[in-house]
Amino acid sequence: MIHIEFVLFPGRHHLLTAFQAEYLHRLAAGSGATIVWAVTSANHDNTRRNPVPYHRREAAIERFSLVSGLRSLVVPVFDTAPTDTFAEVTLKSIAVATGLDLTPADTVVACSTPEVAKLYERLGFPIAPVEADPDLRITPERPWDVLLRLAAGDETWRKLAHPATIDVFERYRLVDTVRTVVNDPLVGDEGGLTATRDYRTYVEAFADAADRKWAAVRQHVRPGRIVDIGCGAGAVLELADREPGLHESDLIGVEVARHLYSECVHKKAQGVFRNANVYFYQRNVLGGAIFADRSVDTTLTFALTHEIWSYGRQRDSLLQFARRIFDHTAPGGVWINSDVCGPADRRRPVLLRLAADDGDNPAGPRRDLATLDSGEIKGYVSSLSTRARLDQFAADFAFPFTFEAVGDDTVRLELGAAMDFLTRKDYVDNWLSETKEQFCGLSFSEWAQLLAEAGFELDAASTPIRNEWIIDNRIAPVATLTAPDGTPLDWPDTHLLVVARRPRNS
Template sequence: MPNSPRYVLFPGRHHLLTRFQADYLHGLAAGSGATIVWAVTSANHDNTRRNPVPYHRREAAIERFSLLSGLRSLVVPVFDAAPTDAFAEVTLKSIAVATGIDLTPADTVVACSTPEVAKLYERIGFPIAQAEADPLLRTVPERPWDVLLRLAAGDESWRKLAHPATIDVFERYRLADTVRTVVNDPLVGDEGGLTATRDYRTYVEAFADAADRKWQAVRRHVRPGRIVDIGCGAGAVLELADREPGLHESDLIGVEVARHLFSECVHKKAQGVFRNANVYFYQRNVLGGAIFADRSVDTTLTFALTHEIWSYGSRRESLLQFARRIFDHTAPGGVWINSDVCGPDDRRREVILRLEAGDGENPAGPRHDLAGLDSGEIRRYVASLSTRARLDQFAADFAFPFAFEDLGDGAVRLELGAAMDFLTRKDYVDNWLSETKEQFCGLSFAEWADLLAEVGFELDPASAPIRNDWIVDNRIAPVASLTGADGAALDWPTTHLLVVARRPHNS
C-alpha cells in the first residue's frame, strides 16, 4: 500500500453514507491529503430496490459529506453494465474519461468491503483497504445498505448510524419516504420491473403497434385538463394524445413503474417527440402510495395494466386498492378509462376444449426446467409444441394452478376461465415465462362493475365487455373448438373490456 496515496478510490452505490465511513476515510487520507474518488455505480438507475435513490441526490449527499468531513472528493457516475470480470477496468476508464485522471496502483488505495469487487481491483495490482470488512476493527460496523434497510423498516436508529450529510439530504428531499416505498414495494423487482423474464423490446413494439387502435377507442371519452396515463409503457398513447388539437392545453402525464420503459419515455421527451410543453413522466408504483393530490386529475387512462395488478398483487384486494387511489385523485366529474383483458361471465363453467395435436411436437409430458434456459431456447421449445402439448406446458408454468381432465384425441375437460387463459396466451412464446405469471381471466365484466361501484364510480353506458374477433379468428378458432359438458357447441366468450368510470359530480 502506498505510504502516502494521492487517491482513495471508493466504488459503490452510495445510497446512504455512514459516520463510520467518515472516520475510516479520514484515517486513509490522514497525513497525505488524499482525494477521495467516489465511483458511484448504477448511476443511471433509481427507483428500484437495488437503487432507490437517484444519482443526483447521492452526489449531493457525497458533496455535503465531504464538506462536513473536511475531505477533498471527486464524484464520478458509473453507469450500470452487464456483469463482467472487467468491472474494475471499466470503472477506472469511466473515471479517466470524467476527470482526466488515470488512477494507478502506485498512487491509489481502493476502499471496498465487498470481497468479490475487491478481488477485481486486487487482481490488477491495487492495494485494498477493507472498510467495514477490515479484520483489525474492534467492532464490526454496519454496512450502509444495512443501515438503509433499517430506514426502510421504520427503525429510527438509522439516524444514529447515518452521516449527517445523508440525513440532511434525505430530509430536505423527503427521500426517506421514497426509500421506504421502493424497498418495500410488493410488486416491483430489484431492477425496477414487474418480472425479470419480460423482453421489453417486444413488449414496446407490440404496444406501439396497438396504440392507435386503443386511442381511437377511448379518445371521445377523455376529459381535457390533467390527463394521466398509468402504466404508460414507452408513451405511445401519450404521443397520440399530444397530437389532439383539443388537448393542446392539457397536462399529459405518464406514470410507468418499469425502469426500461420509463427510460424510453424520458428519452422520447428529450428528443422532442412531444409538442406539448406540459408532458411529464414519473417512475412510480401507484399501489405504493398516492402520486397525485385528491380530486386533481380529470382523466386517468390504463391500458393492459389492471390484469398485472391482479396477477402480481393480492388479486381483488390489490385491484380494489388501486381503484380507490384512482377514485381519490379523480376530480368530480372526471373519468377513469380502463381497457384490458377480461374473463367470461361464467368462467367457472365446465367445458370441453378440443385442441389441435398435429401442428407440432407432442412430448410425453411438460418440461419443468424452462427457468434455467435462455430466452431463445424457451421460445424455440414452446413454439415447437402442438397446441395440445402447449396446454400441458402452460399448466406446468402458469402461476394460477388449474385442473383439467384429458379425454383423449386432443380433448380436455376444464373450467371456461382456465381455457380462455390458455387460449389467449398460447402464442406468446417470446415472453412465455413472463406471460404465464399473469392471469387474464381473474374477473368478469360483471365483477368489475361491482368493484367499481364499491369504490364509488358510476359506469358510463359506453362501458362494455368485448370479444376480440381478430384473436378468435386468427389465433383460437383455427386450432381449437369449444363445447359445453353436454357436447353442444359454444360461442367464444368475452376476451376484453372497456370501462368508462366516472366520479359523480357531487362526490
C-alpha cells in the same frame, strides 16, 4: 509503502454512515488524499437495489465531504451487465470524467465486497476493506443494512447514518421514498414487474396497437390533466399530443418499468412531443399517492390492471388501485380502462378440444425452462402442438388450475382456465413472463362491482368485448369449445372497456 494520493471508493452510496467518515479519515490521515467516489448504477433509481437517484446521492456525498473535511470527487458510473472488467470500466469512467488515471502507485481502493475487491487486486491495487476489515473489534453495519433498517421503520438508522445523509434525506423527503420503493410488493430489483420480459417486443406490440386503443377511448377523454398510468413507451400520449382539442391539457405518463420510462424520457428529449406540458414519472401507484386528491381529469390505463391483479394480491390490490385513482380524480372526471377480462361464467365446466397435429407431443411438460435463455424457450414452446402447449402452460402458470384428459386431444376444465390458456398460448417471446399473469381473474360484472365499491359510477359506454381477430386467427383454427354434453358453445368475451366516472357531488 505507497504514497496515497487517492482513495477510490466504488459503490452505490445510497446511504453514508458515520463509520465511513471515521474510516476514510484514518485512511487519508497525513496524506491529504482525495476520495474518489465512483457511484455505480448512477443511471438507476426508483428500484429496490437503487432507491435513491444519483443527484441526491451526489448531494449527500458533497455535504459529507464538507462536514468531514475530506476532499472528494464524485463520478457517476452507469450500470453495466455483470462483467469481470468492472474495475477497468470504472477506472475508464473516472478518467473520462476527471482526467485522472488512477494507478496502484498512488491509489488505494476502499471496498468491503470481496468479489469486487479481487477485480482491483488483479490490477495491482492495494485494498482497504472498510466494514470487512478483520482488525476491527466490532464489525460495523454496512450502508445497505442501515438502509434496510430505515425501510423497515427502525429509527435506529439515524444513529448509524452520517448527518449528511440524514440532512439530504429529510430535506428531499427521501425517507418515505426509500420505504415505499424497497417495500413495494410489485416492483422487482431492477424496476420492472418481471425479469423475464423482453421489453423490445413489448414496446413494438403496444406501439402497433396504440392507434386502435386511442380511437376507442378518445371520445371519453376529458381535457385538463390527463394521466396515462402504465404508459409503456408513451405511444398513446403521442397520439393525444396530436389532438388539437387537447393542446391546452397536461399530458402525464407514469411507468414503473425502468426500460420503458427511459424510452419515454428519450422521446421527449428528441422533440417527439409538441405540447410543452408533457411529463413522465417512474412510479408505482400502489406504492402511494402520486397526484393530489381531485386533481386529475382523465386517467388512462391500457393492458395494466391484469398485471396489478397478477403481481399483487389479486382483488385486494386491484381495489386498492381503483381507490387510488378515485382519490386523485376530480369530481366529474373519468377513469378509462381497456384490458383483458374473464368470461361471464368463469367457473363453468367445459370441454376443450385442441389440435394435436400441429407440433410435437412430448410425454410431459418440461420443468426446467427457467434455466434456458429466451431463444431456447421460444424455440421449445413454439415446437409444441396446441394440446402439448396446454400441458406446458399448466406447468408454468402462476395460477394453478386442474384439467382432466378426455381422449387424446380433449380436456375437461373450467371456462376461465381455458380462456387463460387460449389467449396466452401464442406469447412465446415472453413465455415465462406471460405465464406469471392471469387474464381471466375478473369478469365484466365483477369489475362493475369492484368499481362501485371504490366509489365510481359506470358510464353506459362501458362494455365487455370479444376480440374477433384473436378468435378467428389464434383460437378457432386450433380449438373447439363445447358444454360437457357436447353442445357447441360460443367463444366468450376476452376484453373490456370501462368508462368510470367520479360523481360530481363527491
